[in-house]
Structure formats: structure tokens, C-alpha cells
Amino acid sequence: MILITGATGTIGGEVLRRIAARGEAVRALTRDPSRARTPPGVEVVAGDFDDPASLERAVSGVDGVFLVAPGGPSTERYDLAVLAAARSAGVRKVVKLSSIGADATDDHWHRTGEQAVRAGGMSWTLLRPSAFAGNALRWAAAVRADEPVPNMTGTAAQGVIDPRDIAEIAVEALVPPTSAPGSWATWTPSSRADPEPRSLAPSLRSGRRIAGEADGRRRAAPDRRSVGCLLVIIEPLATPRDGVLPEPLLTELTALHSANREFFAISGDFPDPDDIRPEQISASLSEELVNPDTEVLLCRTEAGGPLAGIAITLAHHPNPADPDPWIGLLLIDGRMHRSGYGRALTGAVEERFRAAGRTAVRLAVLDANTKGLAFWSALGYEVLDHRPDLQHGRPCTVMRKKL
Incomplete structure (x- = not known):
């Protein structure tokens, strides 16, 4: 049995669908099971990161956990709560969705969670993606309205990856019967998902205004x-x-x-x-x-x-x-x-x-x-x-x- 946290989100939902399609036993953790839309055969359980008893029920009988905690000041607390429940239940492996640069600063939201994953005694994988390709959908309203597209990075480049590729790696780490004692999967500008670093500006130069340039529009960058x-x-x-x-x-x-x-x-x-x-x-x-x-x-x-x-x-x-x-x-x-x-x-x-x-x-x-x-x-x-x-x-x- 594999437990998916963040099962209604972009990455967690895709991991859930792929594991269910393989015929594996999979359980989805969500605050409100009545609203969860899951594939047939998926077990849905109610739980909250701030409710230890609900996490204990969720990990009962589980072999692997896909850990996705919302990004923010609460990430550390959520990570530690799930990992504590997983260790107590004898979970054998955990895959954590982290972020590129998680070890760059002491106060990064994912840093403590990563440290706990590595020290938890379970087989583990850390996923550190950079920019999600799907984030470009946030430009849609501006494009339809012929408004400037917000751009904070100018000509700076960064790696871009499709969330489905992240989910694919997570599934491969969770489903096989054996895993390496520990591994990282970090997507950077040189990763396989996008072999070249990408800048927002050139991709929009073809007739599209970029917020911050002089275009006379009322909306500020x-x-x-x-x-x-x-x-x-x-x-x-x-x-x-x-x-x-x-x-x-x-x-x-x-x-x-x-x-x-x-x-x-x-x-x-x-x-x-x-x-x-x-x-x-x-x-x-x-x-x-x-x-x-x-x-x-x-x-x-x-x-x-x-x-x-x-x-x-x-x-x-x-x-x-x-x-x-x-x-x-x-x-x-x-x-x-x-x-x-x-x-x-x-x-x-x-x-x-x-x-x-x-x-x-x-x-x-x-x-x-x-x-x-x-x-x-x-x-x-x-x-x-x-x-x-x-x-x-x-x-x-x-x-x-x-x-």
C-alpha cells in the first residue's frame, strides 16, 4: 500500500493516477474525502497534517509514502508530522517533493524536512524540481486580455519541467520493490526535461508585451x-x-x-x-x-x-x-x-x-x-x-x- 499526501494537487494527483493505473494498492490522504475525485480502486482517507491521530490512521499498513507539504512557513511542521507517523508505522520508503535550492540556506522551508527524511531510517528519495512548465498557464488571462505578461526575471534563465515528469520519477521511486538507500532527483537547467535554460523574455518577444517594459499600460509589473x-x-x-x-x-x-x-x-x-x-x-x-x-x-x-x-x-x-x-x-x-x-x-x-x-x-x-x-x-x-x-x-x- 502506498500513501499519497497532496493527492488532490497537481503533482500528487498525477502520482495517484499513475500508481492506480499500474494496479498497485494506493491510498489518498485529503481533508475532505467527499470532494476528492480519484480513479477507481483508490482508497480515500480523511486526514490533516495538524491531526496526529489522523496521520497514524492514514499510514497504517502502508509500505511507502509520497510526501507533499504545502510550501510556506508550515512546511517543516507538516513534514515532521508525517515522517513521525510513518516511522512509527514501519513505513519502508518515502519520496518527498522538495524544491531546488532546498539546501542553499538554513531557513529554506524544505531544509528541515529533507534532513528528517535522510535521518529517518527509511529508504528515501528527494525530488527537487525547479520551475513547473504548467506555471505558464498563469499568463493565459493576460494573453487573452492583451495585457503585459508579468516577468520578474528579465533575461535570466532557469530550468523548466513538466509536472507529469516529476510524477513519473516519483512513481518509479515508490513502486519498485527495492530502492537505493537514498537518492536525489534534482531538475536544473541541464536536466533531461529541458536541456537548455529558458528565459521568459525571448519566449514572449513575438508581439507580446512584457510587464516592466514601457508600453503605456495602467497595470504595473x-x-x-x-x-x-x-x-x-x-x-x-x-x-x-x-x-x-x-x-x-x-x-x-x-x-x-x-x-x-x-x-x-x-x-x-x-x-x-x-x-x-x-x-x-x-x-x-x-x-x-x-x-x-x-x-x-x-x-x-x-x-x-x-x-x-x-x-x-x-x-x-x-x-x-x-x-x-x-x-x-x-x-x-x-x-x-x-x-x-x-x-x-x-x-x-x-x-x-x-x-x-x-x-x-x-x-x-x-x-x-x-x-x-x-x-x-x-x-x-x-x-x-x-x-x-x-x-x-x-x-x-x-x-x-x-x-
């Missing part, structure tokens, strides 16, 4: 922002020409909102905060993007990395007597709270307004959102007024910060 040792990428969301968000992005946004159940239980923005649907997210963002004064900013943990947060800003308030721009929403993945992403995204929003010559920014916090009030107060926002919000009439505290 992404920017890197550091808070302590945290590096994030802030990128504006282009307005899709057909109004349809790319499915991979919509999936990320739905997961981001779902990870903030506590906030949406207070706000009432969705009928059921325990069941936020992609179509609800799509409809909500479509309403925002039709306003030319609205900008939607996405915050990622690294170039092409997981989505950490979203901010929606308004350049001009509907009330002409209000001279300031507004932050309509700033939402960080609930699994990444208290890790610096909120400060980083707020700083990026404030800097964009400063660059546009604005001297202050406002926002409204629901009175019932005490954590939100504390967060904004800590960032220097001062109470300006108390009044109901325009959309739903909910009691709010209006706050303002001079830039």
Missing part, C-alpha cells in the same frame, strides 16, 4: 518585497477579456478564501463559510474587475510559488468628498497567518499608492473583526470614523494612515 528573511512576489491580476479566470488560479483563490473560515463567518460574504465555491469567487472578482479604479494584487511566496494572499484596492471612493484611495480587502491564507505576509502585502499596496502621488489610504474593518482591528492598528492605521459599510450595512470602523 510585479515586484519583490522583503520583510525580514521573507521574500514575496506581488503581481497585479489582469482583467480577463472574456471575464473568465484561469482554472488553476481560481482553484488557488478558492483555497485561499476557504482557509479563512473564521473571517467569512463574521463577514457573511458567502452563504456557507464551510463551503466556499469557485463560482462564488469568480463572480465576486468579476464584479471588482469591471471597475477601472479597482486593482487586484496577488501575493506569492516566490516567483511562480503558492498563493499567499490577495488585496483589492480602490483608487477613488464613490463619495467624491473622500480624497483617499481604499483597501477593500486584504486576505492572507489562514495557514500562513502570523508569518509576515500580511505586512508584506500591505507594504506593497501602500508603496503603489505613494508612487501614484497619494498621501493617505483608508479601509473599513468590521467591528466584529477584533483581530483585524488589532492588525491594522499595529501597522499605524488610526480610527477615523464609525459607520456601516456601503454594501451590506455592517457596523465598521473606518481607519486611515498617512503615507
Whole structure:
């Protein structure tokens, strides 16, 4: 029996499908089995990285584990929890999906997990891919809308690999009855998946604008922002020409909102905060993007990395007597709270307004959102007024910060 964590994700899902196609006994770990779409014959079990008892049940009777922990500050904790359960259950081999450069710095999210894998007494394989080829799908909305394609790397090159190739190697490491005592599979610019390093810029030169070049467009290029040792990428969301968000992005946004159940239980923005649907997210963002004064900013943990947060800003308030721009929403993945992403995204929003010559920014916090009030107060926002919000009439505290 082989256990697949991250079984509903891009790599984990492909590993699951390939192992099931070979007729091997395979088990998929997911928070909500009722939503998992798996091939016939796959055993689906409920589990959570923060629930040790559920992990113990998941690894019971398992011979091998495919370990995929979400990228972020929680990666180390998740890795160690799964590995502890696997060792206790007598699992013989583990394949961990890591990242290129995992051993480059002491504070890399995957470093501790890799060390634990090597020291765990199991047969092991570490997969260190670089850029996923599928990340290019994030350009789709910009291409359809004839908007600049965000490019943070200029002419710099990096290796690119198809996620299916990563899954293929993972399956070969998991399924054979014997494995080497330890091995690495690192995809670099010289790897077999793409024998030549690739730069984004040349691949887009044929009539396609690249954000950051002088093209007269309103949308600004992404920017890197550091808070302590945290590096994030802030990128504006282009307005899709057909109004349809790319499915991979919509999936990320739905997961981001779902990870903030506590906030949406207070706000009432969705009928059921325990069941936020992609179509609800799509409809909500479509309403925002039709306003030319609205900008939607996405915050990622690294170039092409997981989505950490979203901010929606308004350049001009509907009330002409209000001279300031507004932050309509700033939402960080609930699994990444208290890790610096909120400060980083707020700083990026404030800097964009400063660059546009604005001297202050406002926002409204629901009175019932005490954590939100504390967060904004800590960032220097001062109470300006108390009044109901325009959309739903909910009691709010209006706050303002001079830039």
C-alpha cells in the first residue's frame, strides 16, 4: 500500500493516477474525502497534517509514502508530522517533493524536512524540481486580455519541467520493490526535461508585451518585497477579456478564501463559510474587475510559488468628498497567518499608492473583526470614523494612515 499526501494537487494527483493505473494498492490522504475525485480502486482517507491521530490512521499498513507539504512557513511542521507517523508505522520508503535550492540556506522551508527524511531510517528519495512548465498557464488571462505578461526575471534563465515528469520519477521511486538507500532527483537547467535554460523574455518577444517594459499600460509589473528573511512576489491580476479566470488560479483563490473560515463567518460574504465555491469567487472578482479604479494584487511566496494572499484596492471612493484611495480587502491564507505576509502585502499596496502621488489610504474593518482591528492598528492605521459599510450595512470602523 502506498500513501499519497497532496493527492488532490497537481503533482500528487498525477502520482495517484499513475500508481492506480499500474494496479498497485494506493491510498489518498485529503481533508475532505467527499470532494476528492480519484480513479477507481483508490482508497480515500480523511486526514490533516495538524491531526496526529489522523496521520497514524492514514499510514497504517502502508509500505511507502509520497510526501507533499504545502510550501510556506508550515512546511517543516507538516513534514515532521508525517515522517513521525510513518516511522512509527514501519513505513519502508518515502519520496518527498522538495524544491531546488532546498539546501542553499538554513531557513529554506524544505531544509528541515529533507534532513528528517535522510535521518529517518527509511529508504528515501528527494525530488527537487525547479520551475513547473504548467506555471505558464498563469499568463493565459493576460494573453487573452492583451495585457503585459508579468516577468520578474528579465533575461535570466532557469530550468523548466513538466509536472507529469516529476510524477513519473516519483512513481518509479515508490513502486519498485527495492530502492537505493537514498537518492536525489534534482531538475536544473541541464536536466533531461529541458536541456537548455529558458528565459521568459525571448519566449514572449513575438508581439507580446512584457510587464516592466514601457508600453503605456495602467497595470504595473510585479515586484519583490522583503520583510525580514521573507521574500514575496506581488503581481497585479489582469482583467480577463472574456471575464473568465484561469482554472488553476481560481482553484488557488478558492483555497485561499476557504482557509479563512473564521473571517467569512463574521463577514457573511458567502452563504456557507464551510463551503466556499469557485463560482462564488469568480463572480465576486468579476464584479471588482469591471471597475477601472479597482486593482487586484496577488501575493506569492516566490516567483511562480503558492498563493499567499490577495488585496483589492480602490483608487477613488464613490463619495467624491473622500480624497483617499481604499483597501477593500486584504486576505492572507489562514495557514500562513502570523508569518509576515500580511505586512508584506500591505507594504506593497501602500508603496503603489505613494508612487501614484497619494498621501493617505483608508479601509473599513468590521467591528466584529477584533483581530483585524488589532492588525491594522499595529501597522499605524488610526480610527477615523464609525459607520456601516456601503454594501451590506455592517457596523465598521473606518481607519486611515498617512503615507
